[in-house]
Amino acid sequence: MKLARILFPLPLPEPFDYAIPDGLDVQPGSYVRAPLGKIERTGVVWEVKERSEDDTRELKPVLDVFPVPPMTEAMRKFVSFAARYNVAHPGHVLAMVLRARGGLTPSPTQTLYVPTGHRSNRMTDARIKVLEAAREAGPTNAAELARQAGVSPGVVKGLVEVGSLDAREVETDLPYPQPTNFGRGEHLTGEQQEAGETLRAAIAKGGFQPFLLDGITGSGKTEVYFEAIAEALSKAGDAQVLVLLPEIALTQAVLKRFEARFGAPPAPWHSGLSDAERRRTWRETAHGRARIVIGARSALFLPFRNLKLIIVDEEHDTSFKQEDGVTYHARDMGVMRAKLEDAAIILASATPALETVVNAEQGRYQRLKLSARPGAAKLPDIELVDLRNDPPEKGHWLSSRLTHALTETFEAGEQSLLFLNRRGYAPLVICKACGERLKSPATESWLTEHRYTNRLVCHLTGWSMPKPAACPMCGAKDSLMGVGPGVERVAEEVRQLLPRARVEIFSSDTAQTGEDTRGIVERMAAGEIDVLVGTQIVAKGHNFPNLTLVGIVDADSSMKGGDLRAGERTFQLLSQVAGRAGRAERPGRALVQTYATENPAMIALAEGDRDGFLQIERDVRAELGLPPFGRMAALILSAPSAEMIEEAGRLTGAAAPNGEGITVYGPAPAPIGILRGRHRIRFLVTSTREIDLSAYMAAWLKGLKLPTAVRVSADIDPYSFL
Structure with missing residues (x-):
């Protein structure tokens, strides 16, 4: 007699044992229905084992097996690894795999x-x-x-x-068309062709092979990894490829390029899909019929049958870090999935993360470099505008140099892009009568004024209200004033400067769907927009041939706070934004407004010295033992009251295990001390690279005895310190 050990997508510590009825074909990886308590639930058979003679337990039976190929052993190992590494229940990771359970049954x-x-x-x-x-x-x-x-x-x-x-x-759910064109790309430069041939040879050889595709903005990294995709698809009729992109907007924008290159569109996967679209992609992936899947970070948890290549485009992007639920970094988890699948992985970026660069320098990844743009296109000239010497006029946010450049560019019939990573009209609303700063209820987060909708919005929780006529605290009428600029305010200033110019805003407020995003991108590419004012969404791989001027309104905003990666993130973001200019025959330039011209990130940006900047970052982190030269984790606690969170912090600190080479800092109030009515504190843990920090955090959590009202979450390799 055999029994099945079934893992359910629930916060349970381990798989449960079930009897396998005669005549039911249950295999390791089978998707099944089985009773759990009084409810029938969907789960996955983690293993099938012989039942010992002395096992007299009365086990409940497996009820049914779904008509889907079993989850592969590599995928099951990946789920277990992701759970252990990120200090999460395996069932929680499995829940991410089973997000589209409609795909378990045949198409309606x-x-x-x-x-x-x-x-x-x-x-x-x-x-x-x-x-x-x-x-x-x-x-x-x-x-x-x-x-x-x-x-x-x-x-x-x-x-x-x-x-x-x-x-x-x-x-209803038709199979995706199959790709047909696996030939070599046309019009590749010498650099592109050399990198493409290296990738083709590696994939033809097979096995786990990680690559860093390091190319300047506009150097054609996509065309190079297309060569790798073509080789992977041609190698086996059932081979599958996963392409991860940091934004839904990018997912929408590149579908046509994939279709043109391979003769069929890829299967999409992101949060903007309908339930029917999700189940279709999930089913086709599980059956091995979706040969190319392109999507956001959660696509990493799709149940591929024969995954041979993973591509993480813009691998440095912080969007690959999942902050809610199971916290994980899709780039790092992608490398492990490729290893378990015995597949190749390509990490592509113009500004790779320091962790990735160090891995390449230490020989863990093979580095392929693209140092030039194709044809006549050149990198833009980048100039720093010192706002201490050239401040904007009172009530304005653009310096005289930038306004002059905008005017020149418009009169030349060319396009401009202004970047400011703040949505809305003003990031802070203050009462001129009593000084009150308006915050979201039960949250220490300032409200942002959105003038187009006349609402005050909390960008942290999504809470909003109409802008009141009087101060909620003192009752003074017409006393509420927006402080600081958002993209709406900058766009208003541009319209005053260039009344004939066609000005649009590109942010998550104006591009809430893929259709919205496509509309803005297509209008910009067609020359129907003269000045585009946008947040970081504008930095994500868009190609606008007539864009010759980029203006960065506030380059210093991302340098604030205690984030150890603040300098690196600033350099990456500004480099990506500046790189939108001059991508065709016309030369481009970028003006960077800053009060910190002496900052290493700003100096490196102006001089185009990325490697020099990374060397400075490397030296500082190596000296302090910070990632990638050390390990880091966080423990975040929240509770309904200040008294409860204070006591929880004391108990949690006392329960921290002793460990050589491990340092625990805290508890300390989180920068956002109250969120959705819950008081928050944080612990920060650092260790040497040799220590299994995941195991340490798991042991710490296991020994905690806290009230049920206290929530605790671990974050391995934290990227957010809020």
């Missing part, structure tokens, strides 16, 4: 109608309209046919009864 079907060519003797005007609509539309459901013909659905049914229409059951 629908009835479509097509003309048979038979004409009944009893043809009415209504029936004739339906047949004409059916001939023009092709296979169509009854409701749509009736709508197009302007008749009731009963007319369609009548035509079926007399044999003039044929009803056919077809699947």
Whole structure:
């Protein structure tokens, strides 16, 4: 007799044992239904083992097996690794795998109608309209046919009864078209071709091989990793490729490039998809029919059948760090998944993370460099504008140098991009009468004024309200004033400066869907926008041939706070934004407004000395033992009251295990001390690289005895310190 050990997508410590009924084909990795308590639940068979003779337990039976290929052993190992490394329940990681459970069953079907060519003797005007609509539309459901013909659905049914229409059951979720073009790319530069051939040779050889594709902005990294994709797909008829992108906007923008190169669009995966689209991608991936999948970080947890290549584009981007639920970094988890799948992985970036650069220098990754843009395109000239010497006029945010450059660019018929990583009109609203700074209820987060909608919004929690006519604290009327600039305020200033210019804002407020994003990108590419004012979404891989001027309104904003990566992030972001200019024949330039011209990040940016900047960052972190030369983790606690969180912090600190080479800092109030009515504190843990910090954090959590109202979460390799 055999038993199945089933893992459920729940916060449970381990898989549960179940009896396997006779005649039920249960394998390791099978997706099954089984009773848990009084409820039937979906789970995955983690292993099948022989039941010992002395095992007299009365086990509940496996109820059913879903008609899906079993989860591979590599995928099961990846789920277990991700859970252990990120100090999470394996069931929580499995829940990310099973986000589209509709894909476990065959595609739903629908009835479509097509003309048979038979004409009944009893043809009415209504029936004739339906047949004409059916001939023009092709296979169509009854409701749509009736709508197009302007008749009731009963007319369609009548035509079926007399044999003039044929009803056919077809699947709703059609398979994705298969890629057909695996040949070499055209018009590659020498550098691109050399890098592409290196990747093709490595993938033809097979096995786990990590690469850093290090190319300046606009150097054609996408064309190079297309070579790797073509080789992977041509190697085996069932080989699959995963491409991770940092933003949904990018996912939408590059689909056409993939289709043009490989003859078929990739399967998409991101939070903007409908439930039907998600189940389709999940099902096709699980069955091995989706050959190329392109998506956001969660696509890493799709159940591929034969994954041979992973690409992490813009690998430095902080969007790859998941902050809610199971915290993980998709780049780091992607490397481990590639290792477990025995697949290749390509990390691509113009400004790679220091961790990735150090791994390449130490020989863990093979580095491929692209140092030039194709054709006549050149990197833009970058100039620092010292705001201490050239301050904007009172009530304005653009220096005289930047306003002059904007005017020149507009008059030359070229496009400009202004970057400010603050949404809305003003990031702070203050009462001139009493000095009150308006905050979100039960949260120590300032409200941002959005003038277009006349609302005050908390960008941390999403809470919003109409802008009041009087101060909520003192009641003074017309006393609320926006302080500081957001993209709306900068756009307003540009409209005053260039009244004839077509100015648009590009942020998550104006691009809430993929369609919105495509619209803005297409209008900019078509020359229908003169000045684009945007947040960091503008830095994400867009190519605007007529863009020749980039203005960075406040380069210092991301340097603030205690984030150890603040300088690196600033350099990466500003380099990416500046790199949008001069990507065609016309030369580009970037003006960077700053009060910190002596900052190493600013100096390196102006001099184009990325490697010199990284050397400074490397030296500082090596001296302090910070990542990538040491390990770091965080423990975040929250509770309903200040008294409870204070006591929880004391108990948690007392429960911290002793460990050589490990230092625990805290508890300390989190920078945002109250969030959604809960008081928050943090512990920070550092260690040497040799120490298994995940195991230490798991042991610490296991020994904690706290009230149920206290929430605790661990964050391995933290990127956010809020």
